[in-house]
Amino acid sequence: MLVVHKYGGTSVGTPERIRRVAERVISYRRKGADMIVVVSAMSGETDRLLGLAGSLARLPDERESDVLVSTGEQVTSALLAITLKDLGCDAVSLLASQIRIVTDSAHGKARIAEIEKERMLSALEKGQIVVVPGFQGIDGGGNITTLGRGGSDTTAVAIAAALGADLCEIYTDVDGVYTADPNITEKARRLDRISYEEMLEMASLGAKVLQIRSVELARKYNVPLLVKSSFIEGRGTLVSEEVPTMEQVVVAGITYNKNEAKITVSGVPDRPGVASKIFTPLADANIVVDMIVQNVSHEGHTDMTFTTAKVDAKKAYRLMEKVAFELGAKLVAVDEDIAKISMVGSGMRSHSGIATKMFTILCDEGINIEMISTSEIKISCVIKEKYGELAVRALHAGFGLDAEEVVEEK
Secondary structure, eight states, X not given: OEEEEEEOTTTTSSHXXXXXXXXXXXXXXXXXXXXXXXXXXXXXXXXXXXXXXXXHOSSOOHHHHHXXXXXXXXXXXXXXXXXXXXXXXXXXXXXXXXXXXXXXXXXXXXXXXXXXXXXXXXXXXXXXEEEEESSEEEOTTSOEEEOOTTHHHHHHXXXXXXXXXXXXXXXXXXXXXXXXXXXXXXXXXBOSEEEHHHHHHHHHTTOOSSOHHHHHHHHHHTOOEEEEESSSOOOOEEEESOOXXXXXXXXXXXXXXXXXXXXXXXXXXXXXXXXXXXXXXXHHTTOOEEEEEEOOOBTTEEEEEEEEEGGGXXXXXXXXHHXXXXXXXXXXXXXXXXXXXXXXXXXXXXXXXXXXXHHHHHHHTTOOOOEEEEETTEEEEEEEGGGHHHHHHHHHHHTXXXXXXXXXXX
16 A cells, blocks of 8 residues: 655754654554655744845845745755654655656746656555655756645645555644634535536635645545645545535535736737737736636727736736737726635536525625636635625625534534
């Protein structure tokens, strides 16, 4: 049996916690499992390194930034391997360049193209526990790349997929996936099981338990994910293919994302090709656009509004100023005082009136909706940030998620 473990920054945040991780890994090994362990940098280390770079350069070079921040995971992987050996268990740490986790060259947001598995398989055959620094890869030119925030999740799932692992366990500071952020509503409940599709929506909408690209990979290669806590015992939440009983729950969870900004380009000429001219520069700059709304045309002009991550807002604004000038648009405005509230559930496919109920609940709380986006299994609304937590609690109660029997498997 092959098991992949991934431990987040808080899980390996101190030497004592690293030793506890080592003890858990050894307990799996003693049960007969072959083990690969993927680790993040110790909590706060990536931000510290980025801060150092920012103190020396206004816009640090992206290639050199990847070289810098990748050292955080390298340190943790070496410390864990040292600890495993001290506890009498053979282990080896292997960097992305040694395994050859090959990525494209998009520094800071690289995507995995290939994982060469021979080195890992050889170590496993020798009875070694393989420790891999997450978050990093190497491009075709031999340059160090990083996969973006949360990239260690992606590393773990990609390795599990490449090696055909029986299970990939993601250890973090929470004991599973919840119906809402427990810090916002104390009545949030842990889900025993959630489908890839629901988890993918929740991850993309602001749930911080799993990185979205890791869920995409898990779904594509059918890698079962078990989200568990490093600090307390529990069953965790299994992320897997949808099973028939899942559809009994209309809404599986509610997400809250306050890390987006809304950008509006006003007075855009309403003619074919304009949308392409607006969004092509954003794509070329690797800026991900989320919700898009175009107003009804008035006297040959319209307004185009979209959301993107707050960290990309200034860059997107500068690009839109240039585009607006070229198109003869009137104004570009940025609003960072927003939050996106989303409801997710596979049961939405077969139930009507969900959107109406959501809008009514928000209306009853005096919350105005600025943008709306839907899919088969989710409804998202952009509202003012100050109403975000109120909206989560109201929707959580209004859709019966406060009731424990809704989310517990029978």
